[in-house]
Amino acid sequence: MELVYVAFGSNVGDRAAHIDAALDRLRATPGIEVLRQSARLETDFVGVGPEQGRFLNGVVELSTSLTPVALLCVLQVLEIAAGRVSLHLVNHPRELDLDIILFGSRVIDTRELQVPHPHFHERDFVCEPLRQLGVNVDMQAPMQTPVVIDSIAALTAKTAEWAAGDCSVGLVPTMGSLHRGHQSLMHTAREQCDRVIATVFVNPLQFGPNEDFAAYPRDLDGDLAICREAGVDVLFAPPVGQMFDDDFCSNVQVGAEAEGMEGAVRDGHFQGVATVVARLLAMSNPHRAYFGEKDAQQVAVVRRMARDLGFPVQVVPCAIVRESDGLAMSSRNVYLTEADRRASTVLHRALCSAREQFRRGTHDRDQLLQCVVQVLATEPRCAVDYIELRREGDLLALPPGDVNGGRLLVAGMFVDGVTPVRLLDNLSLNSEDANE
Ligand code: PAF
Numbered sequence: 274m275e276l277v278y279v280a281f282g283s284n285v286g287d288r289a290a291h292i293d294a295a296l297d298r299l300r301a302t303p304g305i306e307v308l309r310q311s312a313r314l315e316t317d318f319v320g321v322g323p324e325q326g327r328f329l330n331g332v333v334e335l336s337t338s339l340t341p342v343a344l345l346c347v348l349q350v351l352e353i354a355a356g357r358v359s360l361h362l363v364n365h366p367r368e369l370d371l372d373i374i375l376f377g378s379r380v381i382d383t384r385e386l387q388v389p390h391p392h393f394h395e396r397d398f399v400c401e402p403l404r405q406l407g408v409n410v411d412m413q414a415p416m417q418t419p420v421v422i423d424s425i426a427a428l429t430a431k432t433a434e435w436a437a438g439d440c441s442v443g444l445v446p447t448m449g450s451l452h453r454g455h456q457s458l459m460h461t462a463r464e465q466c467d468r469v470i471a472t473v474f475v476n477p478l479q480f481g482p483n484e485d486f487a488a489y490p491r492d493l494d495g496d497l498a499i500c501r502e503a504g505v506d507v508l509f510a511p512p513v514g515q516m517f518d519d520d521f522c523s524n525v526q527v528g529a530e531a532e533g534m535e536g537a538v539r540d541g542h543f544q545g546v547a548t549v550v551a552r553l554l555a556m557s558n559p560h561r562a563y564f565g566e567k568d569a570q571q572v573a574v575v576r577r578m579a580r581d582l583g584f585p586v587q588v589v590p591c592a593i594v595r596e597s598d599g600l601a602m603s604s605r606n607v608y609l610t611e612a613d614r615r616a617s618t619v620l621h622r623a624l625c626s627a628r629e630q631f632r633r634g635t636h637d638r639d640q641l642l643q644c645v646v647q648v649l650a651t652e653p654r655c656a657v658d659y660i661e662l663r664r665e666g667d668l669l670a671l672p673p674g675d676v677n678g679g680r681l682l683v684a685g686m687f688v689d690g691v692t693p694v695r696l697l698d699n700l701s702l703n704s705e706d707a708n709e
Contacts, residue, residue, distance in 0.1 A: 311402030322364030383438025459503035479545030623648035
């Protein structure tokens, strides 16, 4: 028999009657003994959701021989019996809410059940009744998320546990120095997956000898705070030696998608990206992996690599997040001097100007590229690396004469500061999004 604490709450109809009926049914269920219940508290609804009435809350102490999953099923049947239409609508008014808070000393992390309940410390209407029942709430360490993991063994153990618990997993690979752009990847992953891993690893393989590997901004504490805010479950931040042994000598070379543009300017860059992403996919086995469209060519390279090597992952591109003046967010923006920062908006302005021409009926590739050239030429601080119009998706060459579905891509150097900054930007000609 295990000692279990279940929180109950109701804010629709005859709240006390819903709770009493559920407790009576629990008493009548074989394998469950209802031991004690706390006093009931009346509390306001907290959180984001439709306007709704006050809750009647409390906690009941049970002793049970049921497994956690069997008890969960019993509780869900009781919620439905009380009139709840959907068990999955969060923050909506409900006739009855029953949550397993503690199940003996077990730690459970499956798709349907997390025990101890991950948020119970934040809820006075759960903590107070638990204290009344003699539970030392402060001794029940709250699960700190994200859990920070720095070894592959611990990461694979965690992902194996999630796989056994039928959880879908989203991976957000990053090099840290996180900003709102990364956070939007995490939010999308959070919406689409049961568990989210963010990785922070400044990957030496993707930097050329004259690039900014040593100077690349690093701020693990700041990254942790951003991951926490975005609801990330695991932050994987391995040292270089974990990812690549001293004698590591295998590399993933991607073909067509890695040629031209960044591939032409940054020798070996995409080989380094493809290799590290392949390692991350292999060790975390995610259902989905999230990448920002600012690095559109990287998305195409990773998608091709995952497909060719047979990783069963969906590569999810996420829209560029911009500053209010249009500059695409990037960890490297912090290197820009004030003057270069002001000048940097020229990239987005140039792309928007060409898109405007496209909307007005100019579908000639050279004219559209010329339009980008002209706007960029107005800003002497920007040394243009390339301007391209490529096919949407894989970013390979567009068939002649067809710009429908094309994506414009630019890269420019800003060299005012101590560290020269290469900025990338791109825009889909067909995009309707005014902010893009
Ligand atoms: O986009 C990045 O930050 C990196 O290229 C990635 C995908 C994390 C690989 O190191």
